[in-house]
Amino acid sequence: MKITQEERNAVYKTIFARRDVRKEFIDKPIPDDVLERILIAAHHAPSVGFMQPWDFIVVQNPQTKRKIKQGFLTAHAEATNMFEGERKEKYQNLKLEGIEEAPLGICVTCDRSRTGSAVLGRTAKPEMDLFSAVCAVQNLWLAARAENIGVGWVSIVHDHVIRDALHIPESIDIIAYLCVGYVEHFQTTPDLERFGWLPRREAKSAIHFESWPNPINE
Numbered sequence: 001m002k003i004t005q006e007e008r009n010a011v012y013k014t015i016f017a018r019r020d021v022r023k024e025f026i027d028k029p030i031p032d033d034v035l036e037r038i039l040i041a042a043h044h045a046p047s048v049g050f051m052q053p054w055d056f057i058v059v060q061n062p063q064t065k066r067k068i069k070q071g072f073l074t075a076h077a078e079a080t081n082m083f084e085g086e087r088k089e090k091y092q093n094l095k096l097e098g099i100e101e102a103p104l105g106i107c108v109t110c111d112r113s114r115t116g117s118a119v120l121g122r123t124a125k126p127e128m129d130l131f132s133a134v135c136a137v138q139n140l141w142l143a144a145r146a147e148n149i150g151v152g153w154v155s156i157v158h159d160h161v162i163r164d165a166l167h168i169p170e171s172i173d174i175i176a177y178l179c180v181g182y183v184e185h186f187q188t189t190p191d192l193e194r195f196g197w198l199p200r201r202e203a204k205s206a207i208h209f210e211s212w213p214n215p216i217n218e
């Protein structure tokens with residue numbers, strides 16, 4: 001099967017138009033069939049040894065979201081003290097989650113023992129199963145964008161909060177908590193760039209040939 005020029009354009013358009021969404025969520029339900037398409041796209045991510053270590057927990061209950069929001073507030077307050085001066089003030093003013101505004105939360109987990117202890121491809125690099133679950137997050141993020149649905153990743157929450165709220169056993173790793181919903185509009189520039197936290201690096205400064213960039217050879 002060949003990808004046509006039009007389809008290729010749509011893929012690149014989706015990649016470049018994807019944003020981390022925190023405050024633009026609107027109160028419009030996601031139809032079941034749309035949610036299913038996004039989750040099935042996530043489930044078709046690559047995975048080490050084809051172990052498919054992920055699960056997706058869909059969260060709608062406002063009380064559950066409230067617990068996770070409380071966890072965010074705690075972790076956010078701790079984080080504030082890790083920055084200093086102007087940076088600290090800037091950090092405090094950033095909106096870094098949409099846990100209660102988003103109609104859905106989706107928690108992505110990783111069962112590291114899903115297919116036994118020896119996993120093809122994980123033998124020399126044990127973290128490969130965690131990375132596989134992150135690939136599922138990215139598929140979800142892009143599929144959602146193609147459906148004009150926003151996703152925001154919230155990692156400023158301690159695992160134990162999410163574990164308690166969603167009854168996740170200790171044997172399962174928590175990869176991501178995602179806020180998911182339709183949006184007013186998608187920003188064209190990442191919020192962290194718009195609000196002066198960090199700029200986007202030039203793509204060419206991240207791309208190298210043959211070796212790690214050695215300043216002597218540059």
Ligand SMILES: Cc1cc2c(cc1C)N(C[C@H](O)[C@H](O)[C@H](O)COP(=O)(O)O)c1[nH]c(=O)[nH]c(=O)c1N2
Nearest residue numbers: 018019020022095096097153154155156190191192
């Ligand atoms: C692993 C991981 C974890 C987080 C994020 C991303 C990833 C990959 N991002 C989103 C992040 O800030 C965002 O992707 C970048 O700022 C780039 O913006 P766009 O995603 O291109 O809009 C994120 N954003 C936020 O507001 N709160 C958060 O806790 C996190 N955590």
